[in-house]
Amino acid sequence: NAGVTQTPKFRILKIGQSMTLQCAQDMNHNYMYWYRQDPGMGLKLIYYSVGAGITDKGEVPNGYNVSRSTTEDFPLRLELAAPSQTSVYFCASRTPTGTGTYNEQFFGPGTRLTVL
Amino acid sequence: AQKVTQAQTEISVVEKEDVTLDCVYETRDTTYYLFWYKQPPSGELVFLIRRNSFDEQNEISGRYSWNFQKSTSSFNFTITASQVVDSAVYFCALSEARLDSSYKLIFGSGTRLLVRP
Numbered sequence: 099n100a101g102v103t104q105t106p107k108f109r110i111l112k113i114g115q116s117m118t119l120q121c122a123q124d125m126n127h128n129y130m131y132w133y134r135q136d137p138g139m140g141l142k143l144i145y146y147s148v149g150a151g152i153t154d155k156g157e158v159p160n161g162y163n164v165s166r167s168t169t170e171d172f173p174l175r176l177e178l179a180a181p182s183q184t185s186v187y188f189c190a191s192r193t194p195t196g197t198g199t200y201n202e203q204f205f206g207p208g209t210r211l212t213v214l
Numbered sequence: 215a216q217k218v219t220q221a222q223t224e225i226s227v228v229e230k231e232d233v234t235l236d237c238v239y240e241t242r243d244t245t246y247y248l249f250w251y252k253q254p255p256s257g258e259l260v261f262l263i264r265r266n267s268f269d270e271q272n273e274i275s276g277r278y279s280w281n282f283q284k285s286t287s288s289f290n291f292t293i294t295a296s297q298v299v300d301s302a303v304y305f306c307a308l309s310e311a312r313l314d315s316s317y318k319l320i321f322g323s324g325t326r327l328l329v330r331p
């Protein structure tokens with residue numbers, strides 16, 4: 099299993115540009131999450147999904163959109179990039195409730211985004 | 215509201231010293247989960263441990279040990295005989311049970327550990 103994969107690894111955007119951060123997992127996890135990590139800070143939840151077709155806002159959703167058309171993919175969309183969105187973005191997925199390791203979130207390698 | 219506090223921003227020790235990373239949490243739930251993650255300089259997040267609120271037993275895994283005390287709302291992490299490879303940022307996180315089973319993670323701000331040779 100590749101686990102959780104994210105593309106791209108790095109990206110520089112100009113203010114006002116848009117982009118989609120890709121996230122995929124091959125572990126058949128229903129639950130997926132997007133977090134952002136600002137310099138010197140912990141991670142904050144942007145959006146999450148409990149299954150295909152179901153998404154919900156986290157702590158810091160403004161400026162982002164998500165979709166979940168398949169179990170495997172959970173892309174994060176930035177429509178009008180702003181300097182405040184400069185951050186490292188992590189995608190994660192979680193083992194199903196009822197399994198031995200449930201509630202453990204597996205993280206992707208991250209995408210480092212700079213908005214200038 | 216849920217909150218995780220890691221008051222130690224940065225700790226520097228000499229190799230082979232023992233070091234304890236503090237974590238204090240706030241929650242109104244009786245059912246919750248606590249985690250520690252390691253973020254090495256390469257940037258990925260590595261899961262270290264999960265504890266649930268009903269299990270206050272301390273845990274030891276090699277040089278790592280965790281002390282969970284509900285009375286003080288703390289979940290501290292100790293590295294014995296630290297090594298240079300332990301240098302990383304360590305995050306404590308809290309997750310509460312929710313009706314949608316989302317188990318969203320609330321992270322502390324992290325403690326940067328530097329182990330000097």
